[in-house]
Amino acid sequence: MKKSIFGKILIVGRTNVGKSTLLNQLINANISIISRKPNTTQTHITGIYTDKLTQFELIDSPGIKNKYSNIEKKKLRDTFNLIQEVHIIIFLINCFIWTNEETKLLEYIKKNNSNYIIVINKIDCIKKKKLLLPFIYKINQLTLNHEIFLISAKKNIYLKNLLIYINEKLPISSHKHLNNQKTNCTKKFLISEIIRNTLMNLVNKEIVYSFTVEIFDFYRQKNEKYFINSIVFVKNKRHKKIIIGYKGKKINQCKEQSQYKIEKLLEKKIYFKILVKIK
Template identity: 65%
Template sequence: MKKNTFFGKVLIVGRTNVGKSTLLNQFIASNVSITSRKPNTTQSYVTGIYTSNVTQFELIDSPGVEISHKKYLNKKNLRNTYNLIQETNIIIFMITSFVWTSQEQQLLDYIKKNNDTYIVVINKIDKIKNKKSLLPFIFKISQLTENHEIFLISAKKKMYLEQILTYISKKLPISQHKYLNDVKTTCTKKFLTTEIIRETLINLLNQELVYAFTVSVSCLYQDKKKRYIIECLIFIKNIRHKKIIIGYKGEKIRQCCRISQYKLKKLFKEYIFLKIQVKIK
């Protein structure tokens, strides 16, 4: 007798820097969603594919929701996140310990009205020495979420992630798998390349320049020896920013190229030839 297979969509939502991208990467065992300690690193939706035996689901990493912070507010992303909340099978509402503001409450209120299949995930518990100190916070969240499941995890340390996977597996609808077992993401190689270079630059630059540049792939192909030949352009607003990104005698941009090339080699599992140019747009 043929076994039933299960397939669905799972959306990770929450404010910026709660660990959404790290959780996605850990679930699919691949670094397809970029991570950084700096705010609003994820600016586009990234979809990972988790497959295990009869279970498969699309895991969507959404940009951090900052409802009241005008500096980083992206109304289009906010609308897209709200639309996805209505469309996906399961919502992972991700927060960090002891942090519950009007932003979290507003997002929770929308989730409760539009999708009753949600869980609350409290991340970064590895940073809390006295775990008992979390009990009042957990009680508060349980009152607000009307007995929905609450999970305590550390995405970075891979602590207690299996419990979430077990929950998701039980809630997915019976459906045929949409992807082959070895597929990790729906993102194109060009998109992944721009994201990796952007991640590298974000981690190399000061906070003020995180949103001052864009990355574009002008050329990406494999030669006869299966090597990836990639040429990228970093567009910047003015000459001052260009000098900062290039660095003294070009050292900063060379460092960006070396680190990005190493990350791309790990991701694509082939030799990478990477060329990066910086231009004023």
């Protein structure tokens, strides 16, 4: 009789390499926000994959880069700690991109966890796949012949190969989550992420790290509407003015777009309020 398997998998890589897209595709749910703007993922987000006897937690991590704020340094330490704990590390990279950041991260992984694979993403953007051969050879030399996978997370190309490998490498263990559970994140957290992502796509890149979103009221009345009150905290008056926009246009756009996404998440109509305050 076949036994169930369970494990933890961490996705690491530079910013905008497609980590959130890969997580969402594998678990077939949109829980990690996706944006073309850098530094979209600001905390570790866990998705849950379940298929028959296989279950694993898939952790999306903030992207590596050149410089870090104090808050980002803490997140980086969290990533390094997770590298030591998980069963498999998916080191996600883009075609032809290997810099000093990737080298440093790989060196740390080699010292702390030998169960890693290199996954080259966005191969759908390369028309002549033969051009990748020298790059793959270079990576192969650096990684001591560890497995290398070619995928397109966005187009769902060759993700089955990745799942087959994961199935073979995870330990025999009982499942830790319900079969239909997609994340261990709370609804409040997912809602705050929806608002943050919506706002990120509406404002200038310069203030992406200058606001936070908090949900203060989240309750359901008589099995009908959800009541949600949220506050966007900003650093100063200038940022508040940018987020609110001319005659409230920007924040109203955020409210309208966020409400649609939140109702889709909760599968219920909501009463939704969003305020902007200086913290």
